[in-house]
Amino acid sequence: MxxxxxxxxxxxxxxxxxxxxxxxxxxxxxxxxxxxxxxxxxxxxxxxxxxxxxxxxxxxxxxxxxxxxxxxxxxxxxxxxxxxxxxxxxxxxxxxxxxxxxxxxxxxxxxxxxxxxxxxxxxxxxxxxxxxxxxxxxxxxxxxxxxxxxxxxxxxxxxxxxxxxxxxxxxxxxxxxxxxxxxxxxxxxxxxxxxxxxxxxxxxxxxxxxxxxxxxxxxxxxxxxxxxxxxxxxxxxxxxxxLGVSVITVILPAWYQGMSKQQRKKPFNKLKLRVLITAASAMLGFGLKDIQIAYIGPGYEKYEGKTVHEIARENGKSDLDMYLQLCEESDFKGRVNMGPxxxxxxxxxxxxxxxxxxxxxxxxxxxxxxxxxxxxxxxxxxxxxxxxxxxxxxxxxxxxxxxxxxxxxxxxxxxxxxxxxxxxxxxxxxxxxxxxxxxxxxxxxxxxxxxxxxxxxxxxxxxxxxxxxxxxxxx
The missing domain is CATH 3.20.20.140 (Metal-dependent hydrolases)
Structure with missing residues (x-):
């Protein structure tokens, strides 16, 4: 049972x-x-x-x-x-x-x-x-x-x-x-x-x-x-x-998700987000290396089973930039396996x-x-x-x-x-x-x-x- x-x-x-x-x-x-x-x-x-x-x-x-x-x-x-x-x-x-x-x-x-x-x-x-x-x-x-x-x-x-x-x-x-x-x-x-x-x-x-x-x-x-x-x-x-399953936006604050695409691209907003995620990750003992992509959407199967960090290295990007790209590509609806x-x-x-x-x-x-x-x-x-x-x-x-x-x-x-x-x-x-x-x-x-x-x-x-x-x- x-x-x-x-x-x-x-x-x-x-x-x-x-x-x-x-x-x-x-x-x-x-x-x-x-x-x-x-x-x-x-x-x-x-x-x-x-x-x-x-x-x-x-x-x-x-x-x-x-x-x-x-x-x-x-x-x-x-x-x-x-x-x-x-x-x-x-x-x-x-x-x-x-x-x-x-x-x-x-x-x-x-x-x-x-x-x-x-x-x-x-x-x-x-x-x-x-x-x-x-x-x-x-x-x-x-x-x-x-x-x-x-x-x-x-x-x-x-x-x-x-x-x-x-x-x-x-x-x-x-x-x-x-x-x-x-x-x-x-x-x-x-x-x-x-x-x-x-x-x-x-x-x-x-x-x-x-x-x-x-x-x-x-x-x-x-x-x-x-x-x-x-x-x-x-x-x-x-x-x-x-580990467990969550949505890809699990570490993304609501104020950032509520912005338009143009606003999200502004350097100040990205800097603010970077500082917040870095601080929260340190306080949690959890980061983008611990997030494994389970599903982004059709055509993105190549990402499945890999961590954000691994995908970032393959694409020559920072972990945060790659994470934000994955959020966008999944229309902020992707699924992840994460832990510990x-x-x-x-x-x-x-x-x-x-x-x-x-x-x-x-x-x-x-x-x-x-x-x-x-x-x-x-x-x-x-x-x-x-x-x-x-x-x-x-x-x-x-x-x-x-x-x-x-x-x-x-x-x-x-x-x-x-x-x-x-x-x-x-x-x-x-x-x-x-x-x-x-x-x-x-x-x-x-x-x-x-x-x-x-x-x-x-x-x-x-x-x-x-x-x-x-x-x-x-x-």
């Missing part, structure tokens, strides 16, 4: 199997989707802002339809998908439904309408609410608004998953580069909005972007522990990767933390270099256990199954019990233990059953069965 997924957007594709196949090959049968505030549900049918759903990362292109509610979504996907999916309702989606991406406090009427969207979906079977405080329009939400979302989750005893406002020492989310590290300010915000509640708070993808952020790991853990001591049911999740987001040592420590779940946070892309987590993220957790660096095997398997089912209240799943659905994965211990990870393929997984149907048998997919094996889960 993968507790942090965006595969709700791919479950409604006209041909969904290609988007689920690599996950099935690594043994995943069930997903909790709709994370980071960016759910494919959670909007009114008559909203003029449907194009804003997905936060620029996902869209309704190539889908069977647009389903604003969990009822409509589940009716459209149940038995029409390869894997099981439970879906969170996204705060970003609900907020965008009522006000688009407007950077302001919601009016009382708008806030009531947004909360009604969230509550209706919670009533009808959504697995919880997700926040994406780094994405539009979630980043415009203030403390009072977020506290009302927390109240809803507590009312229905369902989790609130949170992509925090910052995951690095410095970020674009806070005005000052100095003072309390930004990722800790983001944790302070979660403490504030959950204070005095018994909220099921799920911190999404515990990462520390940039080498200068690694040192705040212990304080992050301490905050999680203090939350639990205060009565908040705080947990977090990790992937077994030290963590270290092997941090991952190993978190694997043993009793309040940590394992996930992928990955999607299959139509073009370019893929996120490596689509291939072997879960087998790597199994391998870590077998070679003695991860948690015990019973604990490792529980985090992937029963613990996730318990966390999101997925009924009759996650355990081998009479009357429970038969979602099983069979792996070869020797092959898993002796495999070489990170080869753009899974390893060790021999058989996968979804709802009692054998869908993977020694590398052979049952494509016919996978058209209807998956269930849309109501919570």
């Amino acid at each position: 993968d507790p942090h997924s965006h595969n709700d957007w791919f479950a409604i594709k006209t041909e969904p199997l290609k988007y689920f196949e690599p996950f099935i090959r690594q043994g995943i049968t069930t997903f909790v989707t709709g994370n980071c505030g960016l759910s494919a549900i959670g909007f009114d049918d008559d909203t003029p802002h449907k194009a804003k759903m997905g936060g620029g990362l996902f869209s309704f292109s190539g889908t069977t339809g647009k389903y604003g509610s969990i009822k409509e979504f589940n009716a459209a996907t149940d038995r029409n998908i390869p894997c099981n999916i439970a879906t969170l309702v996204g705060h970003c989606s609900a907020r965008a439904s009522v006000s688009g991406y407007e950077n302001r406090k919601l009016s009382a009427k708008e806030e009531e309408q947004m909360l009604q969207i969230l509550e209706a979906n919670l009533k009808d079977g959504a697995a919880g609410v997700s926040l994406g405080l780094m994405y539009e329009p979630g980043l415009y939400a203030g403390t009072d608004e977020l506290k009302k979302v927390v109240e809803l989750c507590c009312k229905y005893n369902k989790p609130l998953t949170v992509h925090p406002r910052a995951e690095s020492k410095v970020s674009m989310s806070y005005g000052s580069l100095f003072g309390r590290p930004h990722l800790l300010r983001a944790e302070d915000e979660l403490v504030e909005i959950s204070k005095g509640t018994n909220l099921k708070l799920q911190h999404s993808h515990a990462i520390f972007v940039g080498r200068q952020s690694f040192g705040y790991k212990d304080e992050f853990v301490a905050i999680q522990n203090r939350l639990r001591e205060s009565g908040v049911d705080a947990m977090f999740d990790i992937y077994n990767e030290t 987001y963590s270290t092997p040592e941090i991952i190993r420590e978190f694997e043993h933390n009793p309040n940590c779940l394992y996930m992928t946070d990955a999607c299959v892309e139509d073009f370019g270099v893929q996120n490596p987590a689509i291939y072997d993220c879960f087998p790597k957790f199994l391998r870590d256990s077998l070679i003695g660096t991860g948690d015990t095997m019973p604990n490792t398997i529980r985090r992937m199954t029963g613990a996730t089912a318990d966390r999101f209240m997925l009924k009759d799943r996650g355990y081998v019990k009479p009357g429970y659905f038969a979602d099983f994965t069979v792996f070869d211990e020797n092959e898993t233990k002796n495999a070489t990870p990170d080869q753009a393929k899974s390893f060790g997984i021999k058989k996968v059953f979804i709802n009692g149907e054998l869908v993977l048998d020694n590398d052979e997919l049952n494509a016919s069965a996978l058209k209807t094996t998956g269930r849309a889960l109501t919570v």
